[in-house]
Amino acid sequence: MRPEDRRLEPRKQPRQIRAELTRERILTAAAHVFAEFGYAAGTTNRIAERARVSIGSLYQYFPNKDAVLAELLTRHLAPQRVVPGPEDRTRPLVDVVRDIVLAALEHHRDDPRLLRLMIEEGPRSRALVEQIGELRVARVGALHELLASHPEVIVEDVETAAAIIDAGVELIVHQLAAAPAPLAAERLERELVAMLMRYLTGTGLTADGPPHPAAQAH
Template sequence: MTADSRRLQPRKRPRQVRAELTRQRILTAAAHVFAEHGYAAGTTNRIAEQARISIGSLYQYYPNKDAILSELLLRHLDVAAASGPLPPEGSLEEIIRGQVRAVIENHRDDPQLLRVLIEQAPRSPELLAKIDQYERSRVAYVRELLGSHPEVRVEDTETAARLMVSTVELVVHKLVAAPDPIDVGRFEEELVAMLTRYLTQ
């Protein structure tokens, strides 16, 4: 493990309930602080104050704010992976809508925090591996769907699957986390219509 990788690792993994609760308090406080103050002003002192623990206690769990931010992004990916793809049932438009809505819902809770995670969270090897695994599983699901659904007309299902997964993720990240709010209902309709037309014409 490189020095940069160690810098992004938690100092310890709690084994007792009390320690795990403290770790969760730190992460919850950090999410609030990063969302309210941004990355630069989201200091470990502010996080400790928000969590109502001493700075020394915080450093028992995390060596710096980058390690905290990295763990928040890992947690975000875990939630996204746990939501999983929907079963391939119904019309193609209904399936695409389910996929788009799931990604949108996973990003609506705290758009300010999401913007910090996307733009400024450090990328450890563990995090890059998890992102790659998440994307591969999504692409594999969509590729299988496109190869079997009777409404699909696109011929290159491998490229189409990668395009679809990347488009949904990147566009949702960009617009849901944008400083100026977007009409989420309208956004969903337009994105579903765009993808459906691409796959069926």
């Protein structure tokens, strides 16, 4: 393990319920502290004070605030988004697309300031970077299979389309849902689903089903 990766490793994995509760309290407190004060001012002393534990107790679990933020980032990335399965090939495409968009929105439901801090400033170990890459490959592969076999899809380069949709949904939702003045989730869902449906099917379907007026004009 590289020295910089070791710095991000938690020191102690709880073996008892009380220890696990303490660790969870530290992480919950850290999320609030980072969101309120930012990363630079989100010190371990402030985290310990908010968690109502001694600074020594905090250091039993995490060697520094980098390791705390890395753990928060790992937990944020763990659920990931919906991965299309074989059963989705017979479902209406708009329903599958909506599920992907809704899952991404749910995944970004945390405090926007904390989310932005975790993704833009969060330290990443090699193991975490590899985990992110593996999850992305799995999602893109499953989406590729879906697009290649779904009867409503007309886009020709489904391999590239799968990569674009996976990255595009993540970037768009992150930029707009985690912005200082985020868009309403319902509006973002409706327009993002409509955009993806036009790209994949060329029909101009909106999230609610009927053709978009602009599409009918053509």
